[in-house]
Amino acid sequence: MRIDVSNLLDLFFPPLCRNCGSLLADNEHELCSTCLTTLPRTNMDQHFQNQAESRLEGQATFMRAAAYCWYSKETTLRTMIHKAKYFNHPEILYRLTQQAITEWSGNGFFNGIDAVVPVPMHKQKMRERGYNQTDYIAQAFADTLHISMYEDALIRSRNDKAQAMQIDNALRKSNVRGAFEPNKNVELKGKTILLVDDVLTTGATIAECAKQLHKHKNVKIVVFTLGISVK
Numbered sequence: 001m002r003i004d005v006s007n008l009l010d011l012f013f014p015p016l017c018r019n020c021g022s023l024l025a026d027n028e029h030e031l032c033s034t035c036l037t038t039l040p041r042t043n044m045d046q047h048f049q050n051q052a053e054s055r056l057e058g059q060a061t062f063m064r065a066a067a068y069c070w071y072s073k074e075t076t077l078r079t080m081i082h083k084a085k086y087f088n089h090p091e092i093l094y095r096l097t098q099q100a101i102t103e104w105s106g107n108g109f110f111n112g113i114d115a116v117v118p119v120p121m122h123k124q125k126m127r128e129r130g131y132n133q134t135d136y137i138a139q140a141f142a143d144t145l146h147i148s149m150y151e152d153a154l155i156r157s158r159n160d161k162a163q164a165m166q167i168d169n170a171l172r173k174s175n176v177r178g179a180f181e182p183n184k185n186v187e188l189k190g191k192t193i194l195l196v197d198d199v200l201t202t203g204a205t206i207a208e209c210a211k212q213l214h215k216h217k218n219v220k221i222v223v224f225t226l227g228i229s230v231k
């Protein structure tokens with residue numbers, strides 16, 4: 001008799017929703033349908049000149065931008081991102097991104113993209129945490145859209161203090177100014193790049209990354225974040 005180890009493991013460690021802890025059905029992965037359904041979607045993929053775009057305008061040059069869900073203290077998304085970042089569950093972000101891609105497929109938002117670049121983490125922080133949660137967002141795009149992922153296209157050359165929600169906009173901007181540089185060993189000339197991050201707040205981080213990516217000739221930038229903070 002052949003024993004399927006994964007089934008056996010499920011028997012002793014049944015897969016649970018990373019967010020609410022309920023038992024997952026066979027067709028559910030990482031998050032249950034209830035938790036996914038309750039996410040406060042922005043539907044920004046259907047609207048140009050949405051809040052993500054207006055927040056980046058004047059700071060960054062980009063083709064289009066959108067965030068999947070609203071992010072505030074009360075939202076499920078905040079708990080999910082918190083677990084992904086601080087409790088060693090970055091796979092939550094992979095699953096959320098897959099969900100966003102499925103829901104937004106067919107509306108053209110992701111059309112024409114050649115490559116995906118995540119907002120990088122400083123190497124010291126990376127050592128402490130063990131992973132960059134944004135890489136998991138990028139990886140979901142690479143796997144689903146079959147595009148190249150350049151997780152080392154940008155280098156975070158300065159280790160900033162944690163950007164809490166409370167710090168004011170001016171401080172946030174000065175915090176990230178000059179914090180990134182392009183990796184000279186990565187060639188992105190002529191590519192349409194999807195720049196991804198977990199949460200869009202003031203847009204200062206994305207703007208700084210976009211500026212560095214534009215140092216490659218003729219690049220176009222599309223911005224995607226899982227959350228956008230509610231002002």
Ligand SMILES: [Zn+2]
Pocket residue numbers: 017018019020021022031032033034035036
């Ligand atoms: Zn759940």
